[in-house]
Amino acid sequence: MAKVPAHPFASALKTFKTASGGAGKYWSLKELAKQYPNIDKLPVSIRIVLESVLRNCDGQKVGVENVEQLANWQPNAERTEEIPFVVTRVVLQDFTGVPLLADLAAMRSVAAKLGKSPKTIEPLVPVDLVVDHSVMVDYYGTPKALDLNMKLEFQRNNERYQFMKWGMQAFDTFGVVPPGFGIVHQVNLEYFARGVYKAADDNAKVPTWYPDSLVGTDSHTTMINGIGVVGWGVGGIEAEAAMLGQPVYMLTPDVVGFELTGKLREGVTATDLVLYVTAILRTEKVVGKFVEFFGPGAASIAVPDRATIGNMAPEYGATMGFFPVDEMTVAYFKGTGRTDKEIERFEAYYKAQGLFGMPAPGELNYTKVVRLDLGTVSPSLAGPKRPQDRIDLGHLSTKFSELYSKPNDANGFNQPADKLKIRYPLAKNGQSDDSEAPAPAAGAPRQVVEMVANRSTKAAAHVSATAPVAPKGAVTIGNGDVLIAAITSCTNTSNPSVMLAAGLLAKKAVEAGLTVKPHVKTSLAPGSRIVTEYLEKAGLLPYLEQLGFYLAGYGCTTCIGNAGDLTAEINEVITENNLVAAAVLSGNRNFEARIHPNLKANFLASPPLVVAFAIAGNVMTDLMTEPVGKGKHGKDVYLGDIWPTPQEIDANLRFAMNAKAFRANYDKVKTDPGKFWSSIKGTTGQVYDWPTSTYIAEPPFFEGFKMKPAATNPGFSGARVMALFGDSITTDHISPAGAIKESSPAGVWLKAHGVPKADFNSYGSRRGNHEIMMRGTFANVRIKNLMLPPDDKGTQEEGGLTLFQPGNEKMFIYDAAMKYIAQEVPTVVFGGEEYGTGSSRDWAAKGTQLLGIKAVVARSFERIHRANLVGMGVLPLQFRGADSWQSLGLTGHEKIDVVIEGELKPQMDVKLVVHRPDGTHQEATVRLRIDTPIEVDYYKHGGILPFVLRQLLAA
Numbered sequence: 001m002a003k004v005p006a007h008p009f010a011s012a013l014k015t016f017k018t019a020s021g022g023a024g025k026y027w028s029l030k031e032l033a034k035q036y037p038n039i040d041k042l043p044v045s046i047r048i049v050l051e052s053v054l055r056n057c058d059g060q061k062v063g064v065e066n067v068e069q070l071a072n073w074q075p076n077a078e079r080t081e082e083i084p085f086v087v088t089r090v091v092l093q094d095f096t097g098v099p100l101l102a103d104l105a106a107m108r109s110v111a112a113k114l115g116k117s118p119k120t121i122e123p124l125v126p127v128d129l130v131v132d133h134s135v136m137v138d139y140y141g142t143p144k145a146l147d148l149n150m151k152l153e154f155q156r157n158n159e160r161y162q163f164m165k166w167g168m169q170a171f172d173t174f175g176v177v178p179p180g181f182g183i184v185h186q187v188n189l190e191y192f193a194r195g196v197y198k199a200a201d202d203n204a205k206v207p208t209w210y211p212d213s214l215v216g217t218d219s220h221t222t223m224i225n226g227i228g229v230v231g232w233g234v235g236g237i238e239a240e241a242a243m244l245g246q247p248v249y250m251l252t253p254d255v256v257g258f259e260l261t262g263k264l265r266e267g268v269t270a271t272d273l274v275l276y277v278t279a280i281l282r283t284e285k286v287v288g289k290f291v292e293f294f295g296p297g298a299a300s301i302a303v304p305d306r307a308t309i310g311n312m313a314p315e316y317g318a319t320m321g322f323f324p325v326d327e328m329t330v331a332y333f334k335g336t337g338r339t340d341k342e343i344e345r346f347e348a349y350y351k352a353q354g355l356f357g358m359p360a361p362g363e364l365n366y367t368k369v370v371r372l373d374l375g376t377v378s379p380s381l382a383g384p385k386r387p388q389d390r391i392d393l394g395h396l397s398t399k400f401s402e403l404y405s406k407p408n409d410a411n412g413f414n415q416p417a418d419k420l421k422i423r424y425p426l427a428k429n430g431q432s433d434d435s436e437a438p439a440p441a442a443g444a445p446r447q448v449v450e451m452v453a454n455r456s457t458k459a460a461a462h463v464s465a466t467a468p469v470a471p472k473g474a475v476t477i478g479n480g481d482v483l484i485a486a487i488t489s490c491t492n493t494s495n496p497s498v499m500l501a502a503g504l505l506a507k508k509a510v511e512a513g514l515t516v517k518p519h520v521k522t523s524l525a526p527g528s529r530i531v532t533e534y535l536e537k538a539g540l541l542p543y544l545e546q547l548g549f550y551l552a553g554y555g556c557t558t559c560i561g562n563a564g565d566l567t568a569e570i571n572e573v574i575t576e577n578n579l580v581a582a583a584v585l586s587g588n589r590n591f592e593a594r595i596h597p598n599l600k601a602n603f604l605a606s607p608p609l610v611v612a613f614a615i616a617g618n619v620m621t622d623l624m625t626e627p628v629g630k631g632k633h634g635k636d637v638y639l640g641d642i643w644p645t646p647q648e649i650d651a652n653l654r655f656a657m658n659a660k661a662f663r664a665n666y667d668k669v670k671t672d673p674g675k676f677w678s679s680i681k682g683t684t685g686q687v688y689d690w691p692t693s694t695y696i697a698e699p700p701f702f703e704g705f706k707m708k709p710a711a712t713n714p715g716f717s718g719a720r721v722m723a724l725f726g727d728s729i730t731t732d733h734i735s736p737a738g739a740i741k742e743s744s745p746a747g748v749w750l751k752a753h754g755v756p757k758a759d760f761n762s763y764g765s766r767r768g769n770h771e772i773m774m775r776g777t778f779a780n781v782r783i784k785n786l787m788l789p790p791d792d793k794g795t796q797e798e799g800g801l802t803l804f805q806p807g808n809e810k811m812f813i814y815d816a817a818m819k820y821i822a823q824e825v826p827t828v829v830f831g832g833e834e835y836g837t838g839s840s841r842d843w844a845a846k847g848t849q850l851l852g853i854k855a856v857v858a859r860s861f862e863r864i865h866r867a868n869l870v871g872m873g874v875l876p877l878q879f880r881g882a883d884s885w886q887s888l889g890l891t892g893h894e895k896i897d898v899v900i901e902g903e904l905k906p907q908m909d910v911k912l913v914v915h916r917p918d919g920t921h922q923e924a925t926v927r928l929r930i931d932t933p934i935e936v937d938y939y940k941h942g943g944i945l946p947f948v949l950r951q952l953l954a955a
């Protein structure tokens, strides 16, 4: 029998004791610090990653040099080394989880075809998928909204859910939390995270324990950083590699320390705080860095507030927004139903490691320290287009009015100022109403709200996706009108203080006689059932309901663009009059067209402010000086009259932290998954049989798979320009998650396959079918390809269009891509700053590859999207210095060569040659953004998936 080599740091394996006398083994960082004294001053997050590197040091995937490099981390060193980080577990949401499951199923099909055991392909770490992204707000404002929306969800997603059920029986370590339980990050926080873990096969008398860590296929996985867990979002392709036993590779990060001091003032919420943090850190340029919070202010804020701040790490650009474990974390574990044994072990482990407690200023070394006095934070919103654009509540009205007529490149809407306050009646063919009043239907009578409720109830008899009938009559619509007010998103719904504040504000508003404006689509969509339970127990749910905030679903809803449609009449008035209407939501993203294709101004705000703006009805109502609305007897009611006090919120917090309720709720995942889920029948067997479906299809990534990769020459010549984009092209621009337009290539394909418009569902829900996703790539209705000339007024045409070359024929990018592929012409996309920013979305890279695009050349890349491009075999190339496609004078009519001289090396210089139609040419040097040696290997294998598959099949 071959001898297992001794662990190179075997002496670091120590024993810790729990308070009740139990014992566990652990890889001691204090012990390692005897060899590397630098460790004691390392940021906590780096030490947790170091523990994983130490524990997994086997001389193969993880080497002694990796331990040494990280143990010697210096705050300001040049970052050239990559860390192989083996994570404890993986979490998925359904939009990204289904394509990942499809890839795993495809790998099993390949294994079977090659005569290998399909079981070779099996996740090696626990994988949990939460079905949260599929529920839409088709129904609202009625007590039946939840049930009706879920019925529709199951009708639309039956094939996907059958596929998940197949996955549950085929893979041993793959679990699913069915629809109706909550949102992945909130469920992760409240239920999945168990403190410390031991290997599934560790049956030793004294087993070895290690910290929780994870990657998730959703960028807001960082919410878990609020309880001291190291984890972040990765693309589905990296997650697949992680679950199949590959380390997650990353460049050693800088760690920015964020010192919090002082206390939040009365009336200021965690949402306000996170919008401040986001705005500050955006200017600090923390992309690719860890942010670690410390100091007395960090110690004083509650764990749900920390989670809210961790959640928005992608918005401030950081890999993580990490809070170390302390007494507050332990209290949160107690309040959310973790067992005494788990909590005791968790606390003992972190204390033994010297990782327990909020670090004080000066205690640890950081690359840089940023500071914020919590006492300076004031009520805020962020928008109208980007989460980092924070606006003081008192400045919103003037800001919106200013932006209305500012040009697009100044973040404005480019509209004539004299049209700002014109209002338009809802009735068809109505004339405009030149009244100046921005707040429509002031003091809207309650019967209007009841009418909204009634019309939805009527529709309940036959569940269809048809939007309810619009309120008519005196209702007018104008610029700045809040047409969607959504209490949504794990960012905030995981935080009892802001949810209770929304309930308390609703109570006071109802008691004061306020109602919601009739044009507002209101919804409440918490991230777990616990929320409605405590709102009910606190007696606050009925008040939210009276204002139209009926429970619409337990899922992402508006946050992911599943706000459901507005009425046809409202859509018509908006589009006919080019209105800049608004959504106010407690989410974390507000990019163009994410919330609704016709809502151009989207503001992120705390749940109580969402309720307040639903009442006010227009973002030009200055809630700091003007009444929110008219209450009983026509009395003006101001925000201060209805804003809850901290004492009122605190008094209700006891309903939120009820360990028994948490346990009872999450026990039901296994014992009572719900009638809809129980009725889903999946196929069985180890290999999927790929029945015909417009939702699930065998992905083409392994077509012609061979055990040896073909030799690749990454350079190419004569490429055509597919698109010239500006700054901040998001993954949602590249691969939208929301509605599928009937006239789009994906819509045309669906109709040709017998799917009626009402059943199109969303791009996100159809990620298991590459036919739709290829056609949806660059199909966002708001994306602007600057190859297309602007119109007479300087307005740029929107939509996924390009000019096919030669000939300049305007067509959809998908159609052009198919023509170029047929002619064997490679293509290139050019972008500006922050290309691929936004949610982690592997289809943004997969779609790019399937359209035959060989390289994306940009001024800078978002971290995950860059990695995903490499993972799919597409070259990310970065302009140097001040170079850009504009400085090269590109118009889209050129031909492009990419010349790579010598061996492919991380971050090497690459030559870009531009051939112009007039016969001249120009050269520029760009940097290859394949960042690490392992990424070179991925690229040489044609991507990460063939790389991993070859490894598994060869084992």
Ligand code: SF4
Pocket: 093, 132, 183, 184, 185, 218, 220, 488, 489, 490, 491, 555, 556, 559, 560, 587, 588
């Ligand atoms: S609620 Fe929003 S942030 Fe949370 S998982 Fe869903 S889409 Fe992501």
